[in-house]
Amino acid sequence: MKLRDLETPCYIVNYEEYEKNISQFVGEFEAQWGSNIKFGYSVKTNNFPYMLQRAMAHGFYAEVVSPDELAFAGRCGCGMDRIIYNGPQKRDTLFAACSGRAIVNLDNMEEVDAVCAAFRGSAVSPILGLRVNFDLEAECPGETTCAGIPGRFGICLENGDFEKALAKLRRSGLKLSGLHLHQSSRTRSLKIYASIAAKAVEIGREYALDGLDYIDIGGGFFGGSFFAGKPAFRDYAETVCRTLRGFYDPQKTTLILEPGAAILATSMDYLTSVLNIREIRGHRIVTVDGSVVHINPFMNPHPTPFTMIDPGAESDTEQIIGGSTCMELDRFWPRDMKNLAEHSSKFMFHCCGAYMSTHNSSFINAAPNIYLYKDGGYTLLRKKSIDGLFP
Numbered sequence: 001m002k003l004r005d006l007e008t009p010c011y012i013v014n015y016e017e018y019e020k021n022i023s024q025f026v027g028e029f030e031a032q033w034g035s036n037i038k039f040g041y042s043v044k045t046n047n048f049p050y051m052l053q054r055a056m057a058h059g060f061y062a063e064v065v066s067p068d069e070l071a072f073a074g075r076c077g078c079g080m081d082r083i084i085y086n087g088p089q090k091r092d093t094l095f096a097a098c099s100g101r102a103i104v105n106l107d108n109m110e111e112v113d114a115v116c117a118a119f120r121g122s123a124v125s126p127i128l129g130l131r132v133n134f135d136l137e138a139e140c141p142g143e144t145t146c147a148g149i150p151g152r153f154g155i156c157l158e159n160g161d162f163e164k165a166l167a168k169l170r171r172s173g174l175k176l177s178g179l180h181l182h183q184s185s186r187t188r189s190l191k192i193y194a195s196i197a198a199k200a201v202e203i204g205r206e207y208a209l210d211g212l213d214y215i216d217i218g219g220g221f222f223g224g225s226f227f228a229g230k231p232a233f234r235d236y237a238e239t240v241c242r243t244l245r246g247f248y249d250p251q252k253t254t255l256i257l258e259p260g261a262a263i264l265a266t267s268m269d270y271l272t273s274v275l276n277i278r279e280i281r282g283h284r285i286v287t288v289d290g291s292v293v294h295i296n297p298f299m300n301p302h303p304t305p306f307t308m309i310d311p312g313a314e315s316d317t318e319q320i321i322g323g324s325t326c327m328e329l330d331r332f333w334p335r336d337m338k339n340l341a342e343h344s345s346k347f348m349f350h351c352c353g354a355y356m357s358t359h360n361s362s363f364i365n366a367a368p369n370i371y372l373y374k375d376g377g378y379t380l381l382r383k384k385s386i387d388g389l390f391p
């Protein structure tokens with residue numbers, strides 16, 4: 001299929017871009033830490049099976065944060081021993097994941113108590129990590145997502161809960177295999193990663209954890225092209241690995257990374273066609289067949305990079321690009337638009353691979369088709385459907 005044959009609106013997976021992102025990310029971290037390293041694909045960032053399966057083909061684990069994501073990864077062919085299980089809602093899947101030798105990062109004291117009760121004196125030795133909640137905002141003022149209120153995931157270091165959790169595991173004869181330190185941040189800066197890695201070192205020293213099997217730094221790295229001057233994968237890898245080597249030995253301790261946006265953001269585009277054009281009191285209003293909720297689910301008015309296909313004349317006429325739903329605020333924000341959109345025009349929005357299709361609902365439009373762009377041609381990977389609305 002050619003571009004003109006695609007049914008719009010649709011997402012387009014760019015095969016080469018995705019492969020390139022994965023190999024570069026993996027390559028830079030392996031160059032710094034060696035081969036004792038694991039990568040988890042963040043399912044919540046993009047839950048299209050093809051994306052997880054390609055990552056698995058590169059040796060990735062599936063990083064999941066709910067029983068439903070765990071089941072999803074299973075249906076994608078991921079064995080329990082290739083799962084990294086995070087998040088606050090493992091519920092009754094906690095035990096199966098532990099028994100099946102998933103990497104299970106305990107998020108709260110209830111989970112610590114539950115595994116201690118279930119596996120005390122058991123022949124099964126689960127692979128357990130503790131997700132650490134520490135005051136990153138104190139070290140990187142203004143940079144964390146929750147500036148002003150504490151981040152709410154993991155077990156608090158400063159109030160002694162982390163030490164209590166360690167003691168509980170020890171008393172139950174359960175080994176602590178690793179630390180999990182994922183943090184989302186506003187800036188995704190190198191300073192954030194230097195601080196996270198330094199905290200892993202500090203905890204290791206304080207609690208004599210140099211024999212840990214793994215340190216899981218999580219995700220949160222930059223992807224996409226919204227911001228000039230963002231750190232490159234190499235900068236992240238150097239910062240994290242240099243800091244961790246201050247205490248952990250790459251021969252003994254596995255480094256785990258859980259990239260989502262870093263590998264996914266630039267790997268999908270979104271294509272939408274013009275439906276109609278009208279003039280309303282001096283404004284040119286262009287309505288397209290897509291909806292902004294497909295590429296900007298929280299409708300922040302931030303400009304999206306795009307390419308116009310079949311553009312009209314160059315013009316500085318102000319144009320409102322509206323989506324096809326009946327919501328007034330369904331508006332696209334193409335970045336630096338220089339041409340008129342005409343009836344034959346299409347917008348190809350870029351950087352649509354992270355936290356976009358995951359949020360698709362069936363509000364007015366069913367979730368769009370997904371195509372694969374590979375070797376110069378397009379193939380349909382998933383057809384849109386209203387089946388999900390029926391029992």
Ligand SMILES: *Cc1c(COP(=O)(O)O)cnc(C)c1O
Pocket residue numbers: 042044045063065086087182184218219220221258259260261262354
């Ligand atoms: C969301 C999440 C990730 C991925 O985050 P990105 O910002 O998309 O890289 C990784 N690990 C955990 C635990 C997460 O919650």
